[in-house]
Amino acid sequence: MSKLKLATVWLDGCSGCHMSFLDMDERLLTLAELVDVVYSPIVDTKEFPHEVDIALVEGAVASIDDEKKIRKIRAHTKTLVAMGDCAVAGNVPSMRNPIGPQAILDRAYIENASAQPQIPCLVVPRLLPIVRPIHEFVKVDVFLPGCPPSADTFYAALTALVTGAPLDIPALTRFGA
Amino acid sequence: MSEAVEVKTLIIDDREVSGRRGQTILEVARENDIHIPTLCHLDGLSEVGACRLCLVEIKGNSKLLPACIATISEGMEVSTHTERLQKHRRTILELLFAERNHICSVCVANGNCELQALGQSQGLTHVRLPYRNPDLHVDASHERFTVDHNRCILCTRCVRVCAEIEGAHVWDVMGRGINSLVITDLNDPWGDSSCTRCGKCVQVCPTGALFDKSKVGAEHPKHPDFLPYLNMMREAQ
Numbered sequence: 001m002s003k004l005k006l007a008t009v010w011l012d013g014c015s016g017c018h019m020s021f022l023d024m025d026e027r028l029l030t031l032a033e034l035v036d037v038v039y040s041p042i043v044d045t046k047e048f049p050h051e052v053d054i055a056l057v058e059g060a061v062a063s064i065d066d067e068k069k070i071r072k073i074r075a076h077t078k079t080l081v082a083m084g085d086c087a088v089a090g091n092v093p094s095m096r097n098p099i100g101p102q103a104i105l106d107r108a109y110i111e112n113a114s115a116q117p118q119i120p121c122l123v124v125p126r127l128l129p130i131v132r133p134i135h136e137f138v139k140v141d142v143f144l145p146g147c148p149p150s151a152d153t154f155y156a157a158l159t160a161l162v163t164g165a166p167l168d169i170p171a172l173t174r175f176g177a
Numbered sequence: 178m179s180e181a182v183e184v185k186t187l188i189i190d191d192r193e194v195s196g197r198r199g200q201t202i203l204e205v206a207r208e209n210d211i212h213i214p215t216l217c218h219l220d221g222l223s224e225v226g227a228c229r230l231c232l233v234e235i236k237g238n239s240k241l242l243p244a245c246i247a248t249i250s251e252g253m254e255v256s257t258h259t260e261r262l263q264k265h266r267r268t269i270l271e272l273l274f275a276e277r278n279h280i281c282s283v284c285v286a287n288g289n290c291e292l293q294a295l296g297q298s299q300g301l302t303h304v305r306l307p308y309r310n311p312d313l314h315v316d317a318s319h320e321r322f323t324v325d326h327n328r329c330i331l332c333t334r335c336v337r338v339c340a341e342i343e344g345a346h347v348w349d350v351m352g353r354g355i356n357s358l359v360i361t362d363l364n365d366p367w368g369d370s371s372c373t374r375c376g377k378c379v380q381v382c383p384t385g386a387l388f389d390k391s392k393v394g395a396e397h398p399k400h401p402d403f404l405p406y407l408n409m410m411r412e413a414q
Contacts, residue, residue, distance in 0.1 A: 174281075
């Protein structure tokens with residue numbers, strides 16, 4: 001049996017979920033016998049592959065770039081996993097929602113800038129008015145809340161997903177865990 | 178001489194149980210170790226039936242009744258965990274999460290929150306409704322306590338404990354529906370209000386809406402269990 005193709009993606013999050021993923025430590029070797037990591041912030045592939053079996057998505061959708069990415073990921077992924085509270089519920093990135101993006105940009109690029117205060121209009125993607133969880137854009141197959149989900153949660157969930165065993169997520173984790 | 182106690186026999190989740198006339202379904206269920214989830218209910222306070230989490234099905238009645246208010250009757254057949262009820266309970270929790278800004282990861286009550294715990298125990302992994310993201314304020318004018326309206330679920334436990342137990346009635350509710358807010362006095366800053374600084378409201382608050390300024394997270398378990406004890410001691414006097 002060929003290995004399953006696993007992708008991990010980093011949208012608007014702090015990378016803490018990826019850190020927790022790496023905290024699986026030696027269990028990563030066990031997983032590596034079952035999956036190939038084909039795309040991730042920790043591998044060098046630049047383009048999201050055409051066919052992915054499991055994609056773990058960290059972070060909320062906050063910019064036009066995030067939105068473009070999540071739609072592409074969905075189109076090329078069999079099982080899409082919302083990894084962590086930002087992807088599942090918006091979490092900390094969504095705390096700007098009541099204030100709006102303009103106030104945030106002004107604070108970051110104008111009020112606190114000592115040299116050439118200006119809001120970037122090139123390269124840096126435009127922010128969406130509201131930060132939203134990924135299931136408000138595309139269908140999500142598995143929700144894995146937690147900030148971040150623990151390494152044990154990752155291992156239990158991934159093992160279940162790879163082997164097709166039943167997965168009881170509320171028994172493993174919760175919002176803010 | 179006390180009046181003869183009238184005993185009612187009923188069925189809860191296929192179990193024959195009995196209680197005294199006037200007892201609620203919730204009381205009888207808990208006496209028999211049948212768990213019905215609640216949020217606005219708190220032992221020692223009056224009932225408001227606001228959160229609707231304790232809704233139960235009664236055979237022969239097409240309406241769902243809140244177990245905290247509905248009283249038992251002879252021959253009643255109650256179901257507390259049907260698929261329909263569980264679906265409603267999850268939806269109620271989703272509505273609560275979507276209504277205000279409940280960011281568990283950075284909340285002072287993370288790990289000690291009844292809303293968070295209920296979300297987990299009722300099998301909630303995400304909220305299907307769009308979040309409302311309201312712009313709500315935090316009042317830190319009180320020297321000891323803070324109210325963060327982002328986390329308030331309008332259970333009114335604070336209002337009830339302040340009026341019924343402390344006897345101060347500093348807390349009340351302002352506005353209607355989704356725009357309701359708990360307020361101190363006539364919407365004065367908490368620090369300028371007639372608050373007696375007893376802290377009961379903080380202890381009964383199920384979420385991180387009311388908290389002690391000196392405590393966060395794991396250091397901030399709440400202890401609403403003092404209420405039945407306090408009531409018992411008062412009655413004994």
